[in-house]
Amino acid sequence: MSIDIGGMRIKYKDKDDTFLEKHLVSKEPFGQFKAWFEEACTRKEILEPNAMCLATSSKDGYPSARFVLLKGFGKEGFKFFTNYGSRKAKEMEINPNVAATFYWEILNRSVRIEGSVEKLSEEESTSYFHSRPVPSQIAACASYQSTPIESRDILCEREKELEAKYMIPGLEVPKPAYWGGYIIRPRAVEFWQGQRDRLHDRIKFRKPKEGEEPDEKILHRGEDGWVFERLSP
Numbered sequence: 001m002s003i004d005i006g007g008m009r010i011k012y013k014d015k016d017d018t019f020l021e022k023h024l025v026s027k028e029p030f031g032q033f034k035a036w037f038e039e040a041c042t043r044k045e046i047l048e049p050n051a052m053c054l055a056t057s058s059k060d061g062y063p064s065a066r067f068v069l070l071k072g073f074g075k076e077g078f079k080f081f082t083n084y085g086s087r088k089a090k091e092m093e094i095n096p097n098v099a100a101t102f103y104w105e106i107l108n109r110s111v112r113i114e115g116s117v118e119k120l121s122e123e124e125s126t127s128y129f130h131s132r133p134v135p136s137q138i139a140a141c142a143s144y145q146s147t148p149i150e151s152r153d154i155l156c157e158r159e160k161e162l163e164a165k166y167m168i169p170g171l172e173v174p175k176p177a178y179w180g181g182y183i184i185r186p187r188a189v190e191f192w193q194g195q196r197d198r199l200h201d202r203i204k205f206r207k208p209k210e211g212e213e214p215d216e217k218i219l220h221r222g223e224d225g226w227v228f229e230r231l232s233p
């Protein structure tokens with residue numbers, strides 16, 4: 001049986017409030033991301049504005065994607081945490097090139113990041129691990145992420161054992177060696193603003209190719225070594 005959902009569509013905008021180059025609040029991607037992210041955080045309809053879909057790729061070139069939560073960003077990059085034994089981590093070990101996408105539906109906005117990952121320091125991962133609620137720390141210890149498991153009961157058993165061991169005043173749950181963070185150092189960041197009749201706005205920041213010089217018409221000089229250009233929707 002095939003279900004036809006070809007008629008499912010929404011109108012993005014009634015009025016034509018375009019996202020033009022003059023509306024950029026920053027000529028480098030982090031300042032622009034900060035502005036859009038902060039706006040997304042003010043909208044109660046967006047429950048997890050920091051949720052991003054992270055795509056990695058196996059050594060044979062088969063991509064896989066899943067959501068993770070952004071836990072920090074700045075000029076140095078975008079940070080998230082996970083299990084270093086997980087499928088994504090194994091893929092990033094072999095191929096550090098990743099892509100991540102945010103979608104803030106109520107704002108008709110999306111941000112696309114492309115770059116390569118590096119592991120965060122053990123100190124930073126440990127410090128973030130202990131800032132999480134204790135049940136989440138226990139869950140991270142109980143789960144060998146991405147490995148097949150016979151039943152949920154086994155997971156709950158492990159959780160109980162760890163609770164008995166560590167949920168004692170004065171004791172800290174030790175961060176497992178297989179858990180930690182990554183930073184995506186971006187090569188490109190695109191800002192997508194949905195517009196009326198699918199004539200969307202796309203402004204992409206990227207690092208220039210070797211010898212590539214900005215020109216007046218298409219490729220604009222940004223700040224901090226970035227250039228930006230408008231892409232067709």
Ligand SMILES: Cc1cc2nc3c(=O)[nH]c(=O)nc-3n(C[C@H](O)[C@H](O)[C@H](O)COP(=O)(O)O)c2cc1C
Nearest residue numbers: 051066067068069081082083086087088089145146
């Ligand atoms: C909204 C959302 C946020 C998530 N955040 C994280 C996260 O920050 N870190 C993480 O390891 N998994 C997170 N997950 C679970 C992942 O999507 C995924 O199931 C898990 O990381 C295993 O992926 P993998 O087998 O491809 O490595 C999140 C899932 C959702 C839906």
